Amino acid sequence: MESLHLAPIKGVNGEVTLPGSKSLSNRILLLAALAQGNTTVTNLLDSDDIRHMLAALSALGVKVELSDDKTQAVVHGRGGQLDTPDDALFLGNAGTAFRPLTAVLAATSGSFTLTGEPRMEERPIGHLVDALQSLGADIHYSKQRHYPPLVIQGQGLSGGEVSIDGSISSQFLTALLMAAPLFQGDTNISIKGELVSKPYIDITLGVMAKFGVHVEHDNYQRFYVKGGQTYQSPGRIMVEGDASSASYFVAAAAIAGGEITIHGVGSQSVQGDIGFAKVMQQVGADIDWYDTKLVVRKGTLKGVDIDANAIPDAAMTLATVALFAKGKTAIRNIYNWRVKETDRLHAMATELKKLGAEVIEGEDYIEITPVTELNDVAIDTYNDHRIAMCFSLVAVGGWPVTINDPNCTAKTFPTYFDTLSHVSQY
Ligand SMILES: O=C(O)C1=C[C@@H](OP(=O)(O)O)[C@@H](O)[C@H](O)C1
Numbered sequence: 022m023e024s025l026h027l028a029p030i031k032g033v034n035g036e037v038t039l040p041g042s043k044s045l046s047n048r049i050l051l052l053a054a055l056a057q058g059n060t061t062v063t064n065l066l067d068s069d070d071i072r073h074m075l076a077a078l079s080a081l082g083v084k085v086e087l088s089d090d091k092t093q094a095v096v097h098g099r100g101g102q103l104d105t106p107d108d109a110l111f112l113g114n115a116g117t118a119f120r121p122l123t124a125v126l127a128a129t130s131g132s133f134t135l136t137g138e139p140r141m142e143e144r145p146i147g148h149l150v151d152a153l154q155s156l157g158a159d160i161h162y163s164k165q166r167h168y169p170p171l172v173i174q175g176q177g178l179s180g181g182e183v184s185i186d187g188s189i190s191s192q193f194l195t196a197l198l199m200a201a202p203l204f205q206g207d208t209n210i211s212i213k214g215e216l217v218s219k220p221y222i223d224i225t226l227g228v229m230a231k232f233g234v235h236v237e238h239d240n241y242q243r244f245y246v247k248g249g250q251t252y253q254s255p256g257r258i259m260v261e262g263d264a265s266s267a268s269y270f271v272a273a274a275a276i277a278g279g280e281i282t283i284h285g286v287g288s289q290s291v292q293g294d295i296g297f298a299k300v301m302q303q304v305g306a307d308i309d310w311y312d313t314k315l316v317v318r319k320g321t322l323k324g325v326d327i328d329a330n331a332i333p334d335a336a337m338t339l340a341t342v343a344l345f346a347k348g349k350t351a352i353r354n355i356y357n358w359r360v361k362e363t364d365r366l367h368a369m370a371t372e373l374k375k376l377g378a379e380v381i382e383g384e385d386y387i388e389i390t391p392v393t394e395l396n397d398v399a400i401d402t403y404n405d406h407r408i409a410m411c412f413s414l415v416a417v418g419g420w421p422v423t424i425n426d427p428n429c430t431a432k433t434f435p436t437y438f439d440t441l442s443h444v445s446q447y
């Protein structure tokens with residue numbers, strides 16, 4: 022396995038232009054494929070998760086013309102009609118491809134098998150399948166009950182009353198919402214359990230609105246979707262920069278000093294993970310906010326105690342920022358870290374302890390108390406892009422570190438280490 026040794030960084034300085042948001046890219050591609058009319062998508066993310074969505078759409082008969090650098094696409098909308106693919110759709114470990122496609126394919130007609138990487142077979146999908154089955158969908162588990170792979174006999178769905186458990190992943194509700202306009206009748210969705218990762222639902226509703234579908238809801242507890250609709254292409258749509266990817270550069274500037282200007286997200290961002298920059302202001306970072314950019318400088322960092330349920334991805338970055346903040350950092354209400362690319366709560370705790378930090382791993386929280394010297398260790402990344410990116414901050418904080426399997430950043434940010442070295446001063 023390849024490893025990347027990062028020498029201690031003295032400071033950071035410069036400009037970073039973020040790649041497009043993963044969450045927006047995959048939602049936009051799917052709705053553009055279902056829409057009437059062609060859609061030109063700009064600033065599309067070029068990464069594994071998006072490649073899996075693009076490959077699936079192509080197998081479903083959707084024509085997509087990609088620019089040479091793969092950041093622009095013209096998607097030829099099929100107006101809701103998709104082909105039956107010859108083979109299984111392989112979706113890697115892309116939750117934003119697997120979950121929405123499950124719901125949408127159950128609502129169209131044809132036979133589909135959805136598979137993924139071994140980790141995808143350990144990521145639960147029962148809450149979504151239960152909800153779709155209660156609406157009459159024909160979905161079978163081909164291996165383990167409640168987990169991928171899935172076999173779907175799409176036959177159209179008529180809608181109605183449905184409840185969905187929102188306590189493990191918001192992506193299940195996102196999937197149901199994106200499919201519901203295709204149902205023949207109206208759908209009333211009620212949420213069982215506490216809905217997690219709520220801001221991602223706003224991303225979903227925002228993208229649906231761009232494609233002409235408006236959804237009403239009562240405080241995220243009940244959602245009303247009119248049936249028999251066809252998404253309409255907005256013509257042209259730009260993907261904003263990835264706010265989760267921004268978190269590493271916000272943190273780097275806050276830790277190391279110098280100044281980083283981050284282009285692509287700002288006060289106008291539609292992504293909940295922009296909230297990480299607000300958390301970093303509490304931690305002590307000096308941040309200037311503009312509509313679509315952030316300028317970040319170092320501050321005196323102190324540990325915070327936060328509920329991070331709304332920012333599960335960016336909150337991982339806070340766990341390594343904690344190494345350079347005064348006092349204890351507590352990150353709470355993050356049980357679902359355990360069902361993502363790896364058991365992130367356990368993995369983060371394990372790797373932080375290897376560096377020498379004092380760590381308490383709770384069932385749904387982590388507490389980190391920094392130490393004055395960090396051990397020079399090789400960080401295992403568990404095929405989790407965010408673990409690789411988070412632990413690069415050890416070098417930003419002035420300590421050498423080795424990152425095992427750095428190429429796992431390909432899931433959402435293939436050029437991450439080049440971008441970091443571009444703003445690093447040694
Ligand atoms: O809807 C989305 O685009 C996402 C929702 C979140 O997942 P959960 O809702 O499972 O927390 C997040 O962690 C993931 O990276 C992307």
Ligand SMILES: C=C(OP(=O)(O)O)C(=O)O
Binds near residue numbers: 115116117334362407
């Ligand atoms: C949880 C993540 O991915 P996914 O979209 O596969 O859930 C992530 O990108 O951190």
